Amino acid sequence: MVDLGRQPMKSARGRSRPRLVLAANRPVELDDDVLVDAARAGDGEAFSRLFRRHADAVRTRLTRLIGPVPERDDLVQNVFIALHRALRAYRREANVSTYLHRIAVNAAYDHLRARQRQRDGVRRRPTDGACSLDIEELVDGATSAMEDQVAARADLARLLALLDQLSPKKRIAFVLVAVEGCSLAEAASLTGAAEDTVKQRALHARRELLARLAPASRTPAKADEEEPS
């Protein structure tokens, strides 16, 4: 069992055994692989540490991929449950973080597919089946000025509405490459697709977004009227 920096155990003589070099109150920064080994051996604290270390990054990535929908936290939980189940099969071909984000991207894809099916069920109206978004959470209210916050809120709402009209595969490729700045190799590794495929999806998505953005940016009022009912 790996020692994870908890309180040192007292020996029979009452002296604490020097199992750790660092102070007991300070959490020891252990490598992910060490934590994975401990979690495989059934150490729940090790898995909790993995969660605390990676949960924010997973949540942020999911937010960018699917938007600030209320189901995000459930998805984060599902991602970590899936990681826990997959620990035995984990072969260290990629590091834990990449493995975890691969699971997260798959979860985002499944969620977007389900949302798309739900939307198709209500006859493809852009307003029907739209999920409730918590855009406030995305805007940094602490540091930016009020005007910037308003502009950021409008921009984010606009982009998320545009992204909602893309197919899930194109959306994921576009967000990974254009929004998060992943290389094609990274995006391909995360999606499990070939680099050329990811490139094509991202390009098509960009073209679609530009085509939708062009009339909307000229006459937003007219664009609303022209939407098919």
Added chain:
Amino acid sequence: VTTDETLDRLCRRLGDAKTPYDEISRSRAEARLDAALARDPSPRRRPLGSMVVAFLAGALAAALVAFVVMPRARPRPAPPAPSAQLDVPPCPGRP
């Protein structure tokens, strides 16, 4: 401002957005995860007993198919056609 620049600006906005957990929601999420993992310890690892039972059930099913179902389903050889010529032995007194 071109649409390309607008799209790039929108993408930057989303790229800058970070949504970490706050302390309360993080501890709540951690507690939920712990509870979920306690219900679902490691479903991929089947206990040895269930694997043995599954193997025996499979072997039994295979034996049933091989020794009962297949022989019945196999086509039986057709019975010999009745001969048109009667093989009557000649009477001893006749030529």
